[in-house]
Amino acid sequence: MRKGFSVRHQPGFTAIAIACFALLYLPVVTLVVYAFNSAPSVAAWGGFSLHWFEVALTNSDVIDASVRSFQIATVAATLATVFATMAALATTRTRRYRGQTFIYAFINQPLMVPEIVTAVALLIIVAQLKAVTGYSGLGYLIAAHTAFCIPFAYLPIRARLENMDLSLERAAADLYAKPLYTFRRVTLPLLWPGILGAFMLAFVLSLDDVVITEFVKSGGQDTLPTYMLGQIRRGITPEMNAISTAFLLLSVVIVTLFFVVSRKCT
């Protein structure tokens, strides 16, 4: 068979791409494999074992940090998604109005500032607030997480709204639906996949955050990533690999869910 000229081919691109995918996964796969190592080191293989998962599961610090991570992520992602949905509704499907660009820039601002700067800024203000109010609960972390999750949640919802046919809502109004009824019966159902996707992204981002949490947290408020960072800085054990593997599994599950939701609705 003769090979014709392929319009899409570019020399070397396929090789680079395959290498990239291989190199993206190789370290992670190695990490997961060594989580099942029975030896007390991440260097030499000593046989298959679930020992390090047991160690992690019986470590109360790990459990506490995990629970805290989930609490923060659930509340922050929910708030961020609700706020982002409202903001997206406010900034789309209208003639340009004064302030629209301002709102847009304001919401995207956290994306334009290096995390370390935001982290330091929050450290300062939280220190002041703690001194003034005496409150030192998870509220600060939740507020900080909500803030940096909003732009990530906002963008997909906005994209979906912009693709939504305006005449659908007009048709609803034409058929005697009052604005709230239109929102409930037409806008929200069509927006739902976008909202769900935004929530998942926000949830993962909150769950993954290291820098801001590291600077904002009070004593005894470690989340799973900051706990791990502390441990890694002291030296690594396969226990870290076991925790990472569990965390990784969660990410894969959420990404899969995300894909199922977004595929179903296109």
Added chain:
Amino acid sequence: MTSANDLTTKLEAVDARRRWLLASPALLTIFLAAIGPLFIVLAYSFLTPGDYGDVKWQFSPDAWIGVFFERDIFDDTLSLATAHVDIFWRSVKLALITTVATLFFGFPTAYFMATRNERSRDLWQFLITIPFWTNLLIRTLAILQIIRNEGILNTALIKLGMIQEPIQILFTDTAILIGMVYVYLPLMVLPIYASLERLDFRLVEAGYDLYATRWRVLRKIILPLAKPGIIAGSILVFIPAIGAFVSPSVLGGGKNMMFSNLIELQFGQGRNWPLGSALSITVMIIVMAALLVYVRNNSAKDERHA
């Protein structure tokens, strides 16, 4: 003005008010927990350090002087703070190389993904999204275990007889660089993929029809059309790279510091919050300048094309 015209104006005013109200929770949260605090950082950079962290409310330019200069403790003369300049230079250099390297690897990867057929495209997209959504710390830990002296890389090289002694990669700039390229690669691939996915390959066909070579088609047709994605990807990689905290902390060891480590130091052991604040503002200025130059450069080129 007639009454009906007033009605249109009134309806528009009601609508605008409703829109501001809807956006307000998001705006307020971001103001309180992201933008507002930045002004406090700015204020802190002009104050005097407190004895046990925090500040005394006394104006002092020392923090800003301290960003670039060292004051000799004996004769009070100022000399260039070489340690700081080293760190600035390392941060900017590593962030730039990371951006270029992720672009070099990311563009072909995105192109490869975009030229697959519809069904397998979903799979590749899924495969690039997983690392994107996986904890950065975990991915850094994974890279650490590969490049450490007893890691897979050195073990394999020794077994192959290519080296006798393990190469010391960990705790060098190279380690930070490898780590950053590894963790930020998906951030480059995804936006480029988004713009290449929409690429109309009839344009590429037209290019070949008009006697262009593969290289010429890439340079004159594909790259210009992918530019929005390349710009977005570069920004998405450069900003977190210049302020990277996890990679230098975990892979750079104690002495190969970047901006973020230096800042952390001022708020920790250094107990010099004003200096830390001034350093933070410096990072922001560098980022803003880079964004401005980048965006302006690209729009100037666009005008020339037009």
Added chain:
Amino acid sequence: MKNTTISDDCAVDIRAVRKAYGAGESAFVALDNATVSVRENEFFTLLGPSGCGKTTLLRMIAGFDYPTSGEILLNGSDITSLPPFQRPVNTVFQNYALFPHMTVAENVAFGLEALGKPRTEVKARVAEMLRLVQLEHLAGRRTNQMSGGQQQRVALARALAPQPKVLLLDEPLSALDYKLRKEMQSELKRLQYETGITFIFVTHDQEEALTMSDRIAVMSAGRILQIGTPREIYNRPADRFVASFIGETNFLTGALHGVANGKAKITLKSGQSVVVNAASDAPASGDVTFIVRPEHASVVEGSGDLRGIVEKVVYFGTDTHLHLRLSGGEAFTVRQQNGSVSGSAVEAGQAVAVAIAEGAAQVVRA
């Protein structure tokens, strides 16, 4: 007979409606001083090229837009500033705007449910509507799996279900292919006859307008130029634009000498004269433009009304177009029916005489 059921009662009364975007000198006037009365049970068409303001007017009747000045009355009551959901008016949208997350039946039920009708009534009414548009078998189907023609029917059923006073149709047939469009045209006429609802139909297709409408308003550049029955619009266009937009027309210019009993005599450049219809508001003298439809002229033996040379003969199957150069230098087209198989006796280069049918020449506003 349907025409007899059109009463003089006014369904929609549009009074001096104006819509301007922006203000002052730079304002764009989308609609200027539009005044129309649409009668009860009428099939009324707004006809004009894109950008003429017909859709703007429709949107204002539906409540998606508000006039800058003027008022809109529905059965005598002012609805100018009512929101769309308070107007007993429903719309069939250009792209149908069917809710993609609902079934056909749910789409049709939407308006009735929004009005809070009892469930049993909604169910019965939906079934009735689906029967009306012959889609009973697809009630449970999602609308995005349907053909253009089926979607069109769903859109009609949905808009008719709440029994609106007036149904607005915004170029509903433009997305369909030719054959389906013809089918839907007669379907629309049937639906209007069976439901007895006033239809206001927007289109840029003159043929569609002529075949379907009871009355037509021809619009251009934000103005209503003429309102009349299809026959009036075609045979007695008041305006040069109306004449050229609808059908093919010959335009001729000549000097008019006095109007009497709606008739006038016009002398052409060649010195020949033609008797034309002229409205009383036509200028009493001076140069005027008049029209002759190509099918109202014929090549005759003897003297005729006009003389000219045949420049080109174009065969169209059912008829033949003769492109003439008149003795005064004007271009003129004659359309002759091909009554016999033997073909036209007229050939290019031949000098011919042309007769204009009685009462066919008509003065228009330039």
